[in-house]
Structures are given as structure tokens and as C-alpha cells.
Amino acid sequence: MTLESVLAIAGMIAVTYAIRAGGLFLADRLPETGFVAAWLKQVPGAVLAALVAPGVVAGGVAEWCAAVATALAFIATRSLLPSMAAGIAVVWVVRQLT
């Protein structure tokens, strides 16, 4: 381990924990009603949608089919594992075909 890599990893550790702790620190000081409260409730879905959307759109037919398969499997089973498995299986199958 070089000095640079120790510094880089130590820096990653510090900023990442500071972000997690900072969110908790903020949570104690945010109001529980009104716009901010309504806003925080919407954060989870919006963050996850933002996380996945560019990858799905930039992907090809395999990724689009797989995203639809994941959605359909979730509607049918209401549980995580079959939905994930359906998505991965469809990506694999479509890539074999194309």
C-alpha cells in the first residue's frame, strides 16, 4: 500500500461517513410537516428512478426487455427475488439471440 492509496482510501472513508452522518444530523433538524416533510417522503422513489433510468435508456433491446420483465414479474409476484431473477434471465436470453 503506497502513501497515495492510503490517503485516497482514508479520504473515501471520511467523506462517505460524513455524508451518512450528515443526513442523520439534518434529519433531527427538519420540520415534520409542510413542504419539507412532503418532499422527504418523495425522495426514495425519485432517487431510485434517477439511479436506474439512464442505464436502462442507454442500454439496448436486451435492457429494455429486461426492465419490462422486471416490472411484470414484480406485479405478478410482489417480491424482490423473482423480479430481479426475471430481469437478469431476460438480459441473458436476449443477448444470446441478438
Add this chain to the structure above:
Amino acid sequence: MNTPILTPVGPAAALRRGIIEVLPLAASIAAYGLLWGVLAGQKGLSLIEVMAMSSLVFAGASQFVVLDLWRPDDLPVVAIILSTFVVNLRMLLMAATLKPLMVGVPKPLAYAAVFLVTDESWGLTMGAQNGGRRVRLAYLVGAGLTCWSFWQVATVTGRLLGALIDDPARYGLDFVFTATFLALLFGMWKGKADFVPWLTGAGVAIVVARLVPGNFYILAGGIVGSLAGAAADLWRQKRRGTA
């Protein structure tokens, strides 16, 4: 996960429940942890560096991004720390939504538990809160510790196996990440009102990902999408109030 709890649950039961319900997600963490370990080896990270990063940073997305920048002979230390900050900034919003779990929890315990917040442990916990169920901090801790353990074993295994897995995309493993977050997202579905934040967040993220290099799109989509959702929410409330 589908059986609602009506009676109060003790911490031990909540911990166990978190461990069990996160297992499907932990399996996907193992898959892309393995992938990350393999890539880390190709990029010249030593086993000790892999273990230090996985155990103490414990944030998969940022660890993937950093691999892009990693050059052992000329390490861009500042760029690595800055990218980590940008990619992980979404966890500020995530941790801020955990307040209901922290009621009556001692401060030191709360600040230790928040280390275990990841996309998966947090997403599962938010999903479990659906339908007004009260979720204990122990649930998040059980889920988080499980994710942490799987991440350590998988990244170290990947680093040690190295060259055995030549092309992960051939097996569809690169889609594991997307499939996981899609499934988590669908698990949060409460009704048609969710279309506003989801589609706005997705749309903004797609545009920003095209225009701005790096991972700012997660934060941009998350902030604009949630603001749009909140605005729509308050507008509906107001309309109901005056009608």
C-alpha cells in the same frame, strides 16, 4: 415482507426480520461484489486495499466509479475523493429520511447504525414502512450487517479469483445492479401519485446523464423528482381542501 405486522415487534425479532428479508438483495450484492473484486484486481488494487475500501467505505456505486480512476503508479487522490463525495451524496437524502426509525434511539447508536445505510438496506427499510408499518432501527441494522458481510466476502473472493471470470457481461451479470434497483423501486409503489416523482426523476436523470459527465444525474434526478412529487402532493391536498 408481505405479511403486515400489527403487534409491536421487539428489537431481536426486527433484527432477524431485517436479516431474512434482505437476503435476495444480498444475493445481488454478492454478484456485483464479485464483479467489483475482479475489476479491482485488473486495476491493480492489492488485497489489503480491497478489504480496507469494502469494509470501511462500504458504498458499492462509489467503489465502481473509483476503479475507473485508479492508476497505482500515479494515483489521482483528489479526483478519487471528490468522485466518491459526488456519487455518495445521495445517501445524505437517504439518511435524512430515517428519522422515524431513530425515535428513542441513543445518539451514539444512531450514528453507528447510519454507517450501514446503503441503497439496498435503506430501500428495503423504506419499502417495509409502506402501509404505515412502524419499522425499528434493528430492522435496518440486520439488513445492513447482512449486506456488509456479503459485500466483504464477495469483493475479497472476486479479488482472489481474478482472471477466472473473463467477461461478466456475457452472463448478464452487469444487469444485476439495474435489476436490483428496479425491483426496489417497484417495491415502493403506493399508487398513481408515484408517477410524478418517478417519471420526473427518471427524465431529469436521463437528460443530465447525457449533458454532464460523472454521476451528478443521480442527485439531480433525485432532487428535482422529489420536489415535483412534493409539489404535486401539496397541490392535490389543497384542491381537496377547497373542493
